[in-house]
Amino acid sequence: MDESQIPEWCKHWLEPRDDHSRxxxxxxxxxxxxxxxxxxxxxxxxxxxSLAGVNVATLHYYFPTKQDLIxxxxxxxxxxFIVVHGPKPAPSGFPALDRLRQEFSDSRYYFACExxxxxxxxxxxxxxxxxPEVQRVMEEMHFHWRQGLEEMIxxxxxxxVFRNDIARQEMLSLLITLLSGIVIAGGDRIGELERVTEAWxxxxxxxxxxxxxxxxx
Amino acid sequence: MDESQIPEWCKHWLEPRDDHSRxxxxxxxxxxxxxxxxxxxxxxxxxxxSLAGVNVATLHYYFPTKQDLIxxxxxxxxxxFIVVHGPKPAPSGFPALDRLRQEFSDSRYYFACExxxxxxxxxxxxxxxxxPEVQRVMEEMHFHWRQGLEEMIxxxxxxxVFRNDIARQEMLSLLITLLSGIVIAGGDRIGELERVTEAWxxxxxxxxxxxxxxxxx
DNA sequence: ATCAGAGTCAATCAGCTGATTGATTTATTT
DNA sequence: AAATAAATCAATCAGCTGATTGACTCTGAT
Numbered sequence: 001m002d003e004s005q006i007p008e009w010c011k012h013w014l015e016p017r018d019d020h021s022r023x024x025x026x027x028x029x030x031x032x033x034x035x036x037x038x039x040x041x042x043x044x045x046x047x048x049x050s051l052a053g054v055n056v057a058t059l060h061y062y063f064p065t066k067q068d069l070i071x072x073x074x075x076x077x078x079x080x081f082i083v084v085h086g087p088k089p090a091p092s093g094f095p096a097l098d099r100l101r102q103e104f105s106d107s108r109y110y111f112a113c114e115x116x117x118x119x120x121x122x123x124x125x126x127x128x129x130x131x132p133e134v135q136r137v138m139e140e141m142h143f144h145w146r147q148g149l150e151e152m153i154x155x156x157x158x159x160x161v162f163r164n165d166i167a168r169q170e171m172l173s174l175l176i177t178l179l180s181g182i183v184i185a186g187g188d189r190i191g192e193l194e195r196v197t198e199a200w201x202x203x204x205x206x207x208x209x210x211x212x213x214x215x216x217x
Numbered sequence: 218m219d220e221s222q223i224p225e226w227c228k229h230w231l232e233p234r235d236d237h238s239r240x241x242x243x244x245x246x247x248x249x250x251x252x253x254x255x256x257x258x259x260x261x262x263x264x265x266x267s268l269a270g271v272n273v274a275t276l277h278y279y280f281p282t283k284q285d286l287i288x289x290x291x292x293x294x295x296x297x298f299i300v301v302h303g304p305k306p307a308p309s310g311f312p313a314l315d316r317l318r319q320e321f322s323d324s325r326y327y328f329a330c331e332x333x334x335x336x337x338x339x340x341x342x343x344x345x346x347x348x349p350e351v352q353r354v355m356e357e358m359h360f361h362w363r364q365g366l367e368e369m370i371x372x373x374x375x376x377x378v379f380r381n382d383i384a385r386q387e388m389l390s391l392l393i394t395l396l397s398g399i400v401i402a403g404g405d406r407i408g409e410l411e412r413v414t415e416a417w418x419x420x421x422x423x424x425x426x427x428x429x430x431x432x433x434x
Numbered sequence: 435a436t437c438a439g440a441g442t443c444a445a446t447c448a449g450c451t452g453a454t455t456g457a458t459t460t461a462t463t464t
Numbered sequence: 465a466a467a468t469a470a471a472t473c474a475a476t477c478a479g480c481t482g483a484t485t486g487a488c489t490c491t492g493a494t
Contacts, residue, residue: 019471020470020471023471038347039257039258039343039344039346039347040256040258041256041257041258041344044450044451044452045451045452045453046450046451046452054472054473055472055473055474056452056453056473057453057454057455057472057473057474058471058472058473060452060453060454061470061471061472062471064453065452065453066451066452066453119346122343122346123343125401126256126339126340126343127256127258129256129336129339130255130256166413166416169409170409170410170412170413171413173406173409173410173413174395174409174410174413174414176398176402177395177398177399177402177406177410178391178394178395178398179398180398180401180402181393181394181395181396181397181398181399181401181402182394182398183401184342184397184398184400184401185393185394185397185398189390189394192386192387192390192391193387193390193391193394195387196383196387196388196390196391197391199383200417236441237440237441240441261480261481261482262481262482262483263480263481263482271442271443272442272443272444273443273482273483274442274443274444274483274484274485275441275442275443277482277483277484278440278441278442279441281483282482282483283481283482283483
């Protein structure tokens with residue numbers, strides 16, 4: 001992951017300088033653990049405070065209401081997803097392809113190393129269906145992700161790495177739906193999906209060049 | 218939808234004869250409404266009983282614990298998904314293609330006419346991550362769906378309707394992930410996805426024949 | 435008519451839940 | 465040193481929550 005791409009506000013969010021923000025973050029991490037453990041259904045302010053080693057009243061000092069805590073958690077998750085990524089795939093010589101492979105690498109990484117991130121994401125997603133405040137944050141997150149993929153596709157088609165006989169929007173819809181599906185359909189078979197997706201999205205020219213690279217003879 | 222495919226147990230489930238099962242179902246429908254309205258987080262036995270026009274104690278007579286009610290709800294949802302389908306697509310002359318189009322028709326129908334079904338399904342899916350009893354029912358549901366798709370693919374490839382240069386398992390994985398993704402990625406753009414999917418999965422022969430049918434000239 | 439069992443409900447229980455209060459401590463400024 | 469603000473906690477509140485109890489009704493069998 002290109003570290004320089006991580007925005008400033010995000011670093012400040014996850015590595016605050018002042019004590020106030022640090023303790024705030026401590027509480028959010030506790031809330032994250034609590035939700036990962038027992039979902040929103042089982043989320044209790046007392047449990048969060050206890051996990052953070054703090055009195056309940058202190059929690060309410062930082063987050064006046066439970067709702068404030070939950071909104072804070074949504075923002076915490078957003079920052080997390082911007083920072084946490086899977087290992088960078090080996091350069092293929094085609095930037096768009098590398099970018100695509102990064103998406104699958106991320107998915108693999110989340111399933112293998114950060115399953116709770118996916119769990120809490122799912123919880124917040126469901127809650128967002130009824131909670132407009134949470135929904136706003138989740139949609140913002142989704143928007144940035146979508147925008148990144150859109151740039152990838154545009155670059156991929158322009159550079160001849162991706163096929164040019166499919167409309168950008170259709171390519172984008174399919175990719176987003178597919179990557180979203182991975183999160184709920186299960187983490188096994190990501191390798192299969194990656195192979196099929198590449199076979200579908202890459203231009204014939206690039207596919208042939210990649211095949212030649214694999215068997216130099 | 219082929220009505221004869223609906224199993225007997227499912228009919229009995231949704232149209233019970235005896236009073237006991239009928240009232241049981243009444244309570245489950247109330248539970249469904251309650252979860253659709255405010256999620257599991259806001260599910261209260263009192264609210265369910267009230268929605269069903271019944272005393273709380275009566276609810277506990279039919280469902281000794283809240284957990285029993287939730288497990289019942291999971292089974293109710295399972296029966297619902299077996300019975301409720303979108304309109305049958307116009308016959309294309311290719312059974313496998315019709316079957317595929319039915320999947321997209323279902324998705325469209327759920328989004329347009331039964332959004333609460335998707336909502337409760339999502340809620341139960343998330344709960345299943347922590348509730349083994351619910352998970353069992355959800356996995357059973359998923360298994361039948363997967364099996365149906367597997368048969369479709371097998372038949373599609375054997376009859377030359379689907380392309381034969383992709384492994385069955387890969388085709389299945391992609392299709393399941395894609396259809397799962399639709400549920401969370403949003404109901405707009407299903408048309409786009411259907412078009413792209415057909416372009417991807419159909420054999421060249423069938424694609425040409427379909428194009429000829431569209432422009433008979 | 436009597437009895438047994440299924441079904442229903444008002445009332446209640448013990449414990450939990452989000453939030454508040456008021457006192458106390460800690461850090462910063464004047 | 466004194467004053468002000470920030471931070472923390474034990475104790476408490478009012479209301480909710482899942483579940484139980486015991487009394488009452490209805491139905492069908494004896």
